[in-house]
């Protein structure tokens with residue numbers, strides 16, 4: 001059986017790669033993924049906001065007297081940051097030392113600016129390729145879909161000019177004219193298209209106008225358990241496990257037959 005293929009000009013033993021996300025945050029997990037046969041690894045995205053945030057931080061640290069107003073920090077609590085740009089570069093270097101499979105860095109941004117220089121730094125840190133995550137929440141009413149696409153194409157051109165390694169573009173799942181956009185990205189120099197990212201949906205409580213739904217879920221779980229006369233999670237846990245079924249073989253066979261119907 002020959003499952004080998006090529007992606008971004010690289011020969012891979014098979015097409016199973018680890019997509020962009022937090023799985024590559026931990027070096028032991030990265031090694032385990034390679035041992036398990038992953039053909040390639042894509043790091044989580046380095047966000048444009050992280051890059052500009054660090055630049056702004058450096059600017060304000062140099063230019064302002066924020067230290068004389070320690071309480072000012074509480075006005076704008078810093079969001080949790082997975083990897084700042086420097087940590088990201090260092091992490092990439094460590095991963096490159098730890099594994100032999102190709103490692104792809106991911107940049108998330110849709111505006112032009114200083115971050116094309118980060119593309120170069122990621123290349124220098126050893127990235128075998130770059131994935132550009134061009135997701136852009138187009139909330140500006142004066143900006144058209146064509147404007148958003150043009151901006152994305154501009155970013156791709158800019159990054160392609162900055163690096164020699166292959167550049168893939170990760171696309172949103174909902175595009176009005178996918179074929180046209182894909183062709184334009186190709187013409188702009190994209191070496192691959194990643195289909196597709198999946199958005200995480202936010203639940204909004206329309207009565208309370210709150211984003212968090214945790215309490216409701218907890219309350220519903222408790223009332224469901226009451227209704228079904230469960231008294232604890234430990235009592236529920238494993239209740240449908242095969243081990244607790246008198247004839248596991250018959251159960252499996254029934255499931256198999258149902259699945260084939």
Ligand SMILES: Cc1cc2nc3c(=O)[nH]c(=O)nc-3n(C[C@H](O)[C@H](O)[C@H](O)COP(=O)(O)O)c2cc1C
Nearest residue numbers: 019020021022043044045046106133170196197198
């Ligand atoms: C927890 C989590 C974090 C992710 N982080 C990123 C990210 O940083 N950059 C990115 O381009 N995609 C990210 N993704 C998207 C995945 O790479 C992938 O495109 C998406 O999950 C769709 O694939 P799936 O349908 O197999 O889950 C993330 C997904 C998950 C579940």
